Amino acid sequence: MSSEAMRAAVLSVAGSRATIRMDGERMGVVLDATGLPPAERERLEAEVRAAAPAARVIVTAERVNRALIAVASGKGGVGKSTVSANLAIALARAGHRVGLIDADIYGPSQPRLMAAEGIRPEAIEKQLIPVPTPYGVPLLSMGQLVEPGRAIAWRGPMAAGALGQLVEGAWGAADTLVMDLPPGTGDVQLTMVQKYRPAGAVIVSTPQDLALIDATRAIDFFNKAGVPIIGLIENMAGYACPHCGTVSDPFGRGGAESTAAALGLPFLGRVPLAIDIRQASDAGRPPAAAADDRIFAPLAAQVAEWLGQRNRG
Numbered sequence: 001m002s003s004e005a006m007r008a009a010v011l012s013v014a015g016s017r018a019t020i021r022m023d024g025e026r027m028g029v030v031l032d033a034t035g036l037p038p039a040e041r042e043r044l045e046a047e048v049r050a051a052a053p054a055a056r057v058i059v060t061a062e063r064v065n066r067a068l069i070a071v072a073s074g075k076g077g078v079g080k081s082t083v084s085a086n087l088a089i090a091l092a093r094a095g096h097r098v099g100l101i102d103a104d105i106y107g108p109s110q111p112r113l114m115a116a117e118g119i120r121p122e123a124i125e126k127q128l129i130p131v132p133t134p135y136g137v138p139l140l141s142m143g144q145l146v147e148p149g150r151a152i153a154w155r156g157p158m159a160a161g162a163l164g165q166l167v168e169g170a171w172g173a174a175d176t177l178v179m180d181l182p183p184g185t186g187d188v189q190l191t192m193v194q195k196y197r198p199a200g201a202v203i204v205s206t207p208q209d210l211a212l213i214d215a216t217r218a219i220d221f222f223n224k225a226g227v228p229i230i231g232l233i234e235n236m237a238g239y240a241c242p243h244c245g246t247v248s249d250p251f252g253r254g255g256a257e258s259t260a261a262a263l264g265l266p267f268l269g270r271v272p273l274a275i276d277i278r279q280a281s282d283a284g285r286p287p288a289a290a291a292d293d294r295i296f297a298p299l300a301a302q303v304a305e306w307l308g309q310r311n312r313g
């Protein structure tokens with residue numbers, strides 16, 4: 001085959017992704033696979049090799065500048081997983097390309113929250129392929145790697161190793177990964193965070209928990225790991241009456257906000273304690289996916305603003 005014919009054949013399958021150079025007698029093709037998922041990248045490479053069997057083919061991909069956002073809490077049961085799922089969806093609805101990592105070894109609940117229960121991720125050359133969800137946010141979860149309850153005895157390095165498989169999954173063009181951390185601020189969490197440096201952390205607390213000591217522990221933890229704190233979200237803040245929608249504040253109001261201020265932390269906002277949030281979440285219909293969401297979109301906007309400033313600065 002003449003080099004002209006080969007050139008035409010390569011361009012017909014790869015278009016502008018191919019840069020062709022002659023290396024003496026031999027043709028070299030540099031394929032830019034930026035943003036392509038692994039299966040498509042492989043298909044394109046195979047097509048180019050078939051079109052120009054004598055050519056040397058090199059595949060490159062620009063590294064996507066991806067921000068990892070850790071969602072953490074001082075203790076369990078405060079709604080960290082609910083907030084992570086909804087934050088990820090709200091960011092995606094605002095136009096970000098978002099992936100969700102469920103690093104909660106003690107109780108991985110994202111497959112249920114994101115309506116992806118029972119789906120196992122496939123792997124290509126040991127790289128996990130995130131599973132799609134109905135909300136445009138692909139997911140990798142500890143719950144997809146181990147049987148429920150099996151990972152509880154993991155030590156830090158083992159948990160970090162498993163987390164590595166999730167973080168280094170085939171996230172393709174995702175620019176933001178939201179990571180639901182295990183509750184607490186112990187060694188397991190510290191190893192994970194030090195190894196897979198998040199760009200920033202969002203701290204979730206309920207009003208009662210927001211004793212200074214809990215928040216201080218979480219701040220301390222992220223300071224130790226050198227991770228900036230994006231801000232604090234107060235979950236189960238006030239009770240939204242399922243009949244009339246009126247919000248009352250059995251635990252008082254404004255405590256979290258003033259605590260955040262006292263600690264020099266941005267306060268991102270509050271999510272009310274509402275039966276529909278629990279029912280919809282448990283049924284795999286995260287409220288942030290609803291057209292009339294007014295709760296999670298403003299939280300996501302602040303996180304997006306923080307990320308934007310970070311990229312500019």
Ligand SMILES: Nc1ncnc2c1ncn2[C@@H]1O[C@H](COP(=O)(O)OP(=O)(O)OP(=O)(O)O)[C@@H](O)[C@H]1O
Nearest residue numbers: 076077078079080081082183236272273274277278
């Ligand atoms: N704002 C809310 N209103 C009503 N129910 C909520 C709210 N936030 C979370 N819940 C419910 O509280 C329970 C615990 O929430 P979630 O699993 O998100 O907490 P978590 O902090 O991730 O817990 P864990 O420590 O077990 O991982 C769930 O049943 C969830 O549906």
